[in-house]
Amino acid sequence: xxxxxxxxxxxxxxxxxxxxxxxxxxxxxxxxxxxxxxxxxxxxxxxxxxxxxxxxxxxxxxxxxxxxxxxxxxxxxxxxxxxxxxxxxxxxxxxxxxxxxxxxxxxxxx
Amino acid sequence: xxxxxxxxxxxxxxxxxxxxxxxxxxxxxxxxxxxxxxxxxxxxxxxxxxxxxxxxxxxxxxxxxxxxxxxxxxxxxxxxxxxxxxxxxxxxxxxxxxxxxxxxxxxxxxxxxxxxxx
Numbered sequence: 001x002x003x004x005x006x007x008x009x010x011x012x013x014x015x016x017x018x019x020x021x022x023x024x025x026x027x028x029x030x031x032x033x034x035x036x037x038x039x040x041x042x043x044x045x046x047x048x049x050x051x052x053x054x055x056x057x058x059x060x061x062x063x064x065x066x067x068x069x070x071x072x073x074x075x076x077x078x079x080x081x082x083x084x085x086x087x088x089x090x091x092x093x094x095x096x097x098x099x100x101x102x103x104x105x106x107x108x109x110x
Numbered sequence: 111x112x113x114x115x116x117x118x119x120x121x122x123x124x125x126x127x128x129x130x131x132x133x134x135x136x137x138x139x140x141x142x143x144x145x146x147x148x149x150x151x152x153x154x155x156x157x158x159x160x161x162x163x164x165x166x167x168x169x170x171x172x173x174x175x176x177x178x179x180x181x182x183x184x185x186x187x188x189x190x191x192x193x194x195x196x197x198x199x200x201x202x203x204x205x206x207x208x209x210x211x212x213x214x215x216x217x218x219x220x221x222x223x224x225x226x227x228x
Binding site: 002032033035037039043044045046047050051054056086088090091092097098099100101102103104 | 145147154155156157160169171172205210212213214215216217218219220221
C-alpha cells in the first residue's frame with residue numbers, strides 16, 4: 001500500500017474536465033515537489049507535470065497541476081480519447097528517504 | 111534526442127542473479143542522477159534505486175537493499191543494476207530513468223522484463 005493515495009479510477013466524457021487527486025503527508029507532499037506521469041497502455045511513463053505545476057515543453061496546457069498542503073491534484077480539460085491512460089503522482093518522502101509513487105489512477109474517457 | 115535503452119532482462123530462477131544495463135545517449139550523462147523504477151505485471155510503479163552523477167552515493171528501497179546494486183560507468187554513458195538473491199516479487203518491468211534535476215523523472219527507457227520463476 002502506497003503512502004500516496006490516488007483514486008483507482010476516474011471517468012468523464014470527451015471534452016469534459018477531470019481531476020485526479022493525490023493525498024500524502026507532511027513528510028512527502030507537504031514538504032516536497034510533486035510530479036505527475038501519464039502511462040499509455042503498453043508504454044513507458046511520460047512526465048506531464050514537475051515542481052507541482054510546471055509543464056515540460058510539448059505538454060499541452062490542457063494538463064495542469066496544483067498542490068495545497070499535503071495534497072496535489074492533476075486537472076485535465078478538453079478530454080480526448082487519447083488521454084485514456086494510467087496517471088501517477090510522485091514525490092520524495094523525507095522520512096522514508098525514498099521516492100514514492102501514488103497507486104495510479106486509470107482514466108476512462110467515455 | 112535523449113535515449114535510454116535497457117537490456118539484460120530474462121527469466122531467472124528464485125535465488126538467481128541478473129545484471130541489467132542501460133545505454134544512455136543524447137544528454138550529458140555525467141551531470142545527472144539516474145534511477146531504476148520497476149512495475150510488476152498489472153501493478154503500479156515503484157522506485158528501486160538511484161545513483162549520484164559521480165557514482166559516489168547510492169540509495170535503495172528497503173525491499174531490495176542488500177540484494178541489488180546500482181552502478182554507472184560514465185566513460186560508457188551506462189547505468190547498471192546488479193540483482194542478486196532474486197525473489198518472485200522482483201518480477202517486473204524495469205525502467206531506466208533520467209533525473210530532471212527538478213524533482214522529477216524526465217526521460218524513461220522502454221523497459222526490460224525480469225521474470226523470477228522456477
